[in-house]
Amino acid sequence: MNNDQLFRSRARVLDEDLAGRASTAGADALLAEIVALEPVPARRRRMPSPRRALLGLAAAAVLAGALVVGPSLLGASEQVYASQAVTIDRVGDEFAFYFTEGDPDPVELEKAFRKVGLDELTVTLIPVSPRQPSPVFGFEKSDPHAKATFTGGDCSERVADCLTAFSVTADIKGPAEVRLGRPAKPGEKYAYPADAGWPGEALSGVTLQGRSAAEAARVVRERRLKVAYNLDWPLRNGDEGVQFEQDVPASRIDPGWSVAKAESYNDGVIVLHVEPGPDATPPPGF
């Protein structure tokens, strides 16, 4: 038996064993259920509303450094490219991208970008936790005038089984890079942090949020993991959100300050995000 035959022998069932299955009661029932659903051909699909586009930011993980600005969805919409991995619409002065592959081939995506004239737009897949519940998307550009809009959220309203989406001004100049998360291989370091308490992560089932920095550090070290600190400074203008100060030395962390979250890059280090106390003075720029 050659290796292909060995592999074949592991199939639970072969197609030839399923002859006649297309007309069983189960197959008939499923067909009847499906055709009773309203079909949504492309000509009737809706564009995401600006409101949905804004909500998309909260619904999905966006890489730090990604520029996310208000949506620009005015103008006519026309599909200009579609493949298994990506659908591209021209919407006014922008291209809208709808990604449908969880682990896409960057070469294929770049080929799609070239087809619509985006010759310097590249794709990099970054390893993220296989437990990551929402798609990870990032965008870096060199053109200061280009505008990128993250429209993830409900993008399946436009393209069925869309995972994430974004728009970019069609006349973008210079190199730009799209970064998409792909599930990390066992042991591979993540390029985007995971919640350390998720099942399967380094502190699976442990909640550090709300504990003091000292207690959280003790819990982490008990598990033979290292501790690193970020300080999460509130935004100066009072808007909701925080600005991270990374790699803060332990000497600047008050043991009584509270932990906001614990993150893992799957490298034996737990990053504790600590909320500075009310009397703490932010460093310049924060």
Added chain:
Amino acid sequence: MAEAHETDDRSRFEAVYRKTYEQLLGYAVRRCSSPEDAADVVAETYVVAWRRVDELPHGDAGRLWLYGVARRILANHRRGERRRATRHAELVAEAEHLYAASSPRSAPDKVGEAMDMLTDDDRELLALAVWEELDPGEIAEVLGCSRNAARIRLHRARKRFTRALEETRPSARFESRPLIEKESQ
């Protein structure tokens, strides 16, 4: 006019459904650990196909397109994102029969161990080639890559499977030596 168009869509979808159902069911049953998951993958794949019926390619390309959709749905399942698009109790019951009828693997299962040593990508490439009997051009359609990329990746996956088999069956490798010695005498 719109009604006529929808009737066309429906009859075309039904034709594709009847023609591809057995293969899609096989695809799902071979990859899912439970009949419920397999039924979900089949149902969700056809729901997507129905909702995108105007994109569903004609002919055998339709089957490859459906494998591509099923593949993404499986990936979503593995990420824990499950959507039950329809109720399909009868389909689950039929899938249960298939699972019950499949022969249990004898232990120790060296071939299974070798398969487990492969990455998901390698295993899927071999599965498409061996279980779905697709050629590199067809695999490329399913995976959304070039034919050449599919051919090279499949070649590498076969090599890695051979190596994994050798690692899990060291006795088989050593047993071949006396034969070589005899032949050389």
